[in-house]
Amino acid sequence: MPFIPLTNNQENQKQADADLLEYAKAVFLEMLGESGQRIDPLFLKNRTLTVTCGNLEIATELREKMEEIVAKINEKIGKQEVDRIRYLL
Numbered sequence: 001m002p003f004i005p006l007t008n009n010q011e012n013q014k015q016a017d018a019d020l021l022e023y024a025k026a027v028f029l030e031m032l033g034e035s036g037q038r039i040d041p042l043f044l045k046n047r048t049l050t051v052t053c054g055n056l057e058i059a060t061e062l063r064e065k066m067e068e069i070v071a072k073i074n075e076k077i078g079k080q081e082v083d084r085i086r087y088l089l
Helices: 008-038 056-064 066-077
Strands: 040-045 048-052 084-088
Touching (some): 008 056, 008 066, 056 066, 066 084
Parallel strands (some): 048 084
Antiparallel strands (some): 040 048
16 A cells, blocks of 8 residues: 655644644533543544543533533634534443
């Protein structure tokens, strides 16, 4: 399999994805406090942010505040990138 170097666009996209995950983590901490520490963003695919949760209580809290959290993440990154959050236990 030949080596294919990343183009500038691919590098920019990787950085944008990393920034989004970082912003999401900050929003979880800000909006959920101590519970936010047990949520780890994994990836964004098809405008759905997939995260892992520490337990069912945290997942329930995340689900209850999902609209606010999604709005805050999109506000922080400056564009509409996330539509919903999917959580894994």
